[in-house]
Amino acid sequence: MSGTTIGLIMGVVMMSMLALRVQIGIAMFLTGAIGYIWVSGLDPLLAYLKNAPYGRFSLYDLSVVPLFLLMGQFATHGGLSRALFKAGNAFIGHWKGGMAMAGVASCAGFGAICGSSLATAATMSHVVLPELKRHQYKPSLATGSLAAGGTLGILIPPSVPLVIYAILAEQNIAKLFLAAFVPGILAAVGYMLVIAIVCRVDAAAGGPGSPKHSWAERLRTVIDTWPVLLIFLVVIGGIYGGLFTPTEAAAVGALATGIAAWRSGGLKGRGFMECIYGTATGTGMMFLILLGADTLNSFMALSQLPAEAAAWVQEMGFGPFTVLFAIILIYLVLGCVMDSLSMILLTVPIFLPIILGLDYWGLGMEEKAIWFGMVALVVMEVGLITPPVGMNVYIINGVAKDVPMATIFRGVLPFLASDIIRIFLLVFFPSISLVALWAVS
Numbered sequence: 001m002s003g004t005t006i007g008l009i010m011g012v013v014m015m016s017m018l019a020l021r022v023q024i025g026i027a028m029f030l031t032g033a034i035g036y037i038w039v040s041g042l043d044p045l046l047a048y049l050k051n052a053p054y055g056r057f058s059l060y061d062l063s064v065v066p067l068f069l070l071m072g073q074f075a076t077h078g079g080l081s082r083a084l085f086k087a088g089n090a091f092i093g094h095w096k097g098g099m100a101m102a103g104v105a106s107c108a109g110f111g112a113i114c115g116s117s118l119a120t121a122a123t124m125s126h127v128v129l130p131e132l133k134r135h136q137y138k139p140s141l142a143t144g145s146l147a148a149g150g151t152l153g154i155l156i157p158p159s160v161p162l163v164i165y166a167i168l169a170e171q172n173i174a175k176l177f178l179a180a181f182v183p184g185i186l187a188a189v190g191y192m193l194v195i196a197i198v199c200r201v202d203a204a205a206g207g208p209g210s211p212k213h214s215w216a217e218r219l220r221t222v223i224d225t226w227p228v229l230l231i232f233l234v235v236i237g238g239i240y241g242g243l244f245t246p247t248e249a250a251a252v253g254a255l256a257t258g259i260a261a262w263r264s265g266g267l268k269g270r271g272f273m274e275c276i277y278g279t280a281t282g283t284g285m286m287f288l289i290l291l292g293a294d295t296l297n298s299f300m301a302l303s304q305l306p307a308e309a310a311a312w313v314q315e316m317g318f319g320p321f322t323v324l325f326a327i328i329l330i331y332l333v334l335g336c337v338m339d340s341l342s343m344i345l346l347t348v349p350i351f352l353p354i355i356l357g358l359d360y361w362g363l364g365m366e367e368k369a370i371w372f373g374m375v376a377l378v379v380m381e382v383g384l385i386t387p388p389v390g391m392n393v394y395i396i397n398g399v400a401k402d403v404p405m406a407t408i409f410r411g412v413l414p415f416l417a418s419d420i421i422r423i424f425l426l427v428f429f430p431s432i433s434l435v436a437l438w439a440v441s
Helices: 003-019 024-040 042-057 060-077 080-092 098-114 117-134 139-154 160-169 173-201 215-224 226-240 246-264 271-303 305-316 320-334 340-356 365-383 391-399 405-428 431-440
Strands: none
Touching (some): 024 042, 024 271, 060 271, 080 246, 098 173, 117 139, 139 160, 139 405, 173 246, 173 431, 271 305, 271 340, 365 431, 391 405
C-alpha cells in the first residue's frame, strides 16, 4: 500500500475521531503516531518523539503564547471591558442600534489587549448583554452582534492564532500583526453597518437607544480607558518602534495589564491565581495541539500526501482561484467541527505550499504567505459563529441562557453576509491586507 493511500486512510480515521468528540490534540497525535508506525515502524516513531517535542516546545517564538494568554486573563479580570463599552456607548449609543455598535467597537478594543475570540465574547457578553436587554434590543440582534464581535479577538493584533500561523509559515510575527490591522478595522466597520441595516429593516430590533452624552462626558469615558490605550500603544508601538521583539512586547503588555488589573481590584482574593490557572490551562491545551499537529504533519510528510496533493493540483491544471476557493470551502466545513487554532495547525502545512506554488496577482512568496494567512484567518472567524459548533455562539448562550440557540444563530446570519463580502474583498484586493506592509517598507 502506498504512503499516499495510508495518509488518506488515516485522514478519514482522524475525522471519525473528531466526529466522536475526541479532543483535537489527542486525535491528531494518535492519527500521526499510528500512521508513522504504519509507514516507518515503531522505532523511528520513538526516535522522533525523543527529540521533536523538546525542539518544538523550546522554540523561543512560542514563549509569546503564554504571555499573550496571561495578558488576556489580566484584562478579563481587570474590568477593562466595562470602560471600553462605556466609552463606545457615550459616542454612538444614541444612534439607532448604537448600543450594539458600541458593543462591537468594545470587542475590537478588548481584542487588542486579549488576543482570544472566546475570551472576548465571554467577557464582553457579561458587560454588554444586560445593557442591550435593558434597552429592549431584540435577543437575536443583541446576541448575534456580540457573537460576531467576539470573532475580532483573533484578528485584531495581538492575536495568538496569528502567532501560530507565523511560526508555521516561517513569517515575521510583527509583519503579520501589521497586515491584520486593516482587515480587522474593516470587520468591525462591516459589523456596525450590518447592525445599522438590521435596525432600519426592523425598527423594533434596536430599542430606543441611550440618551445623548455631552462632549465633557465623552471625554471622561475616554480618559477612563487610558489603561487599554496605554497597553496597546506600549505593545504595538514598542514592536514597530523597534523597542521590543514581539515576545518582549508580550511580557511588557502582560506586566502592564496585570498592574491595571491590580489597581482595579480584579486580582483580589483568588483573582490572581485564577489568571495563572487560566493561562496554564490554555497554554497546556495549545501545546498539546501543537504536539499532535507536529506528529500528524511528520507522518503526512513521510506519506508524501501533501507533496502528492500539490503535484495533483498542478497536473489537473486548476486555476489559482479555483484552488483558493476550494480551500476556503474546506475551511468553512472544518469550521463546523474545529476551532481556529486546530485548523491552522492541521491545514497550513498542507495548503500553504500549494498556494505558494501558484500565481496570485504577481505577489512574491512572503506577500502570498501573509495574504493567504489573512484570508484563512477571516474564514476561520466565520467558523466561530456557524452551526453546528459555533464556539462563540455557545459562549453567548452560556451567558444569555434564556435565549434559544436557534435565535442566536438566526441573529448571526446578517453578520455572516458581511463576512462573506469581506472574504471576497480580501481575495480580489490583496492590497487590503498588504497596504500597511507596503507603507512601512
